Amino acid sequence: MVKRLVVNDGAHFTEDHPASTQDASDRKIQRRRAIMHMTQRDGALDLLKWLALLSMVLDHLRYIGYSLDLLYVPGRLAFPWFCLAMAANLSRSRQVTHQWRYLGWLILFSAISEIPYRMFIPDPDTLNVLPTLALGLLVARGWQQKTLSSRLLAVAALLLAAVFTEYLMFGVFGVLLPLAMLLVIKRPWYFSLLPGLICLAANQWEVLYYSARLGNSAAILGIATCLVAPLLGMFLLRHTRQITPPPMRRWAYALYPLHFLLLLLVRQIVT
Known part of the structure; x- marks a missing residue:
């Protein structure tokens, strides 16, 4: 912008005018670059999601009819990595509409997935994992969006998780895990111990600890995996950006x- 001197009946004042159309063009280019940066795919985040999905499938292979207890260990990576992916999305986009769509998809597929989940998992004690993630999203969003409505929804989600923790996969600690990931995602690596401990608590740590004391190798490795899962996920997000899955x-x-x-x-075929 430049100041142009205007003379009016002996009075002098200045008036703002664009220096040239180049200024407007430059601003448009900068806005487009900012939008492209926000919408550009993060290869590391996509890789994390694919690995979380693979870990989940490996975990569920334990239910196809064979003794595959050691698959419990890589399965402990799935939920914390999905929570970390959620935290990464929240930290990148503060657009409220985007986060409402995110919640809507979680709720929709929570309902769609419940019947297949109960068909496959024998006598499940909890709902499928998506309600836990949906409540976790509300809690993390309530911390991030400092509005009254967001805070009230976060409190309501926490209360629901506390009251119905036995019906939620990973319980109330699972609902807190996305927030824990959000708090440490941009901090030094050693902060990952906090979500690691919450991840362990979400995975029935008393049962794991008791089994580990009896020498159960899957339990021992499961405890270690819960503790390091956030650290491994943060390492992937920070050091695999060049990968494009x-x-x-x-x-x-x-x-x-x-x-x-x-x-x-598969279970019906092999059994």
Whole structure:
């Protein structure tokens, strides 16, 4: 912008005018670059999601009819890595509409996935994992968005998690894990111990500890995996940006109920 001197009946004052159309053009280019930066795919985040999905499938292979107890160990990576992916998305985008869509997809596929989940998992004690993630999103968003409505929803989500913790996969600690990930995602690596401890608490640490004392190798390795899962996930996010796996977009929500149906088919074939 430049100041142009204007003379009016002996009075002098200045008036703002664009220096040239180049200024407006430069601003448009800068805005476009900012939008491209915000919408650019993060290869490390997509990789984390794919690895979380793989860990979940490995964990659920324990239910196809064979003794595969050691698959419990890589399975402990799935939930904390999904929570870390949620925290990464929240830290990158503060757009309220985007986060409401995120919540909507979680709620929708929570309902869609419940029947396939109960068909595959024998006598489940809890709901599928998506309600836990939906409540966790509300809690993390309430911390991030300092508005009255967001805070009230976060408190309501925490109360629901506390009251119905026995019906939620990973319980109230699982609901707190996305927030813990959000708090440490941009901090030094040693802060990952906090979500690691919460992850361990979410995985029935009393049962794991008792089994570990009896020398159960899966329990011992499971405890270690819970503690280091956030650290490993943060390492992937920070050091694998050059990798470009297939982008995991909204269609990936359908993989959750579909993988139950596919594994159910496998179980019927092999047993």
